[in-house]
Amino acid sequence: MTTIKVHNEQDIINKLTLYIQKISNDSIYTRGKFYIGLSGGSVVKYLSEGLPKLSTDWSKWVLAFCDERVVPEESPDSTFGTYKRQLIPKTTLNEDQFLSIKQGVTAEEAAKDYAEKLNKVFNGEDIKFDLLLLGMGPDGHTCSLFPAHPLLQENKLTVASITNSPKPPPERITLTYPVINNARNCIFAISGASKAEMIKRILLDKEELPAGQVKPHTGSLYWIVDDAAAKYL
Numbered sequence: 001m002t003t004i005k006v007h008n009e010q011d012i013i014n015k016l017t018l019y020i021q022k023i024s025n026d027s028i029y030t031r032g033k034f035y036i037g038l039s040g041g042s043v044v045k046y047l048s049e050g051l052p053k054l055s056t057d058w059s060k061w062v063l064a065f066c067d068e069r070v071v072p073e074e075s076p077d078s079t080f081g082t083y084k085r086q087l088i089p090k091t092t093l094n095e096d097q098f099l100s101i102k103q104g105v106t107a108e109e110a111a112k113d114y115a116e117k118l119n120k121v122f123n124g125e126d127i128k129f130d131l132l133l134l135g136m137g138p139d140g141h142t143c144s145l146f147p148a149h150p151l152l153q154e155n156k157l158t159v160a161s162i163t164n165s166p167k168p169p170p171e172r173i174t175l176t177y178p179v180i181n182n183a184r185n186c187i188f189a190i191s192g193a194s195k196a197e198m199i200k201r202i203l204l205d206k207e208e209l210p211a212g213q214v215k216p217h218t219g220s221l222y223w224i225v226d227d228a229a230a231k232y233l
Ligand SMILES: O=C1O[C@H](COP(=O)(O)O)[C@@H](O)[C@H](O)[C@H]1O
Pocket: 038, 039, 040, 041, 042, 043, 066, 067, 068, 134, 135, 136, 137, 138, 141, 142, 143, 144, 167
């Protein structure tokens, strides 16, 4: 695990963009495609500012979601909807490159459908993302994996549904640890004092909280944190 401390949110965006440039180049050069998993929340802003600066072959990108809210795409809560408004217009990415969730179905059906979409995209083989971009809430959740929730133990499903998320909206789907920890690279990008206590509990005190359970088996793990978030480290 590598912790990268930077001064502020703009530095986080710059550093994150450098990592994405390198990992996407390497993936496209080595395997011809770049499979990336996106988070919602503050990560959307980081990527919407950083990604348009990349020099890359966008046609080789396959973009999925680490988690998604089961809401209409027009809703401000929809992560895909937010990327559609804030990122896609600044690049030559097109909507078909994003694995979006099925609309108008239950969370359980959406999770099942998403797992099938992932299987198809990975040709029925191991689901191995080149990069997962992760955020963390002040409670230590990442993706839609919340503290003390039974989904933390899920070890069969690749994508699970949740209908009682403590953070609204309540219905979501999420990648599970078997897929998350199978990734080639996982990067947390975290800014702000509201996350400082949780970063200390996870990185220093080694408490078993959801974000702390991201430990890629063979891949690399990076935490990019700014001064405010890292104030107790
Ligand atoms: O609800 C969610 O929250 C986390 C953290 O969001 P942030 O705004 O505090 O960075 C996010 O990573 C996740 O994708 C999202 O669904």
